[in-house]
Amino acid sequence: MEQVVxxxxxxxxxxxxxxxQWGRTSAHSRWYLAPNLAGSAILATDAALTSQWGFLLLEGVWAVVSLAGLIAVLRGREPRGAH
Known part of the structure; x- marks a missing residue:
C-alpha cells in the first residue's frame, strides 16, 4: 500500500x-500548484511516517512553497518571482 501512496x-x-515544461500550463497557475501541493503533502507525510528525513525536508519545503504560491493565486496575486 505504501508504494501506491x-x-x-x-x-x-x-x-x-x-x-x-511542455508549455501546456503555467507553473504559476492553480492547475499546477494544487496538484503539486497535494502530491508533495502526501509524500511528506509518507516520509515522516517512515523517518526519511531528507525526503521529508524536500517534500515538506515543496509543499510549503506550493501552498504559498496557491494562496497568492487564489487571492488574485501572482506568486513571488512570477513574470
Missing amino acids: QVLGSVLVLIPFALS
Whole structure:
C-alpha cells in the first residue's frame, strides 16, 4: 500500500511539472500548484511516517512553497518571482 501512496503523490507532482515544461500550463497557475501541493503533502507525510528525513525536508519545503504560491493565486496575486 505504501508504494501506491508514493506513486500517487509522485504522479500529482510530475504531471503538472511535465505539462509546464511542455508549455501546456503555467507553473504559476492553480492547475499546477494544487496538484503539486497535494502530491508533495502526501509524500511528506509518507516520509515522516517512515523517518526519511531528507525526503521529508524536500517534500515538506515543496509543499510549503506550493501552498504559498496557491494562496497568492487564489487571492488574485501572482506568486513571488512570477513574470
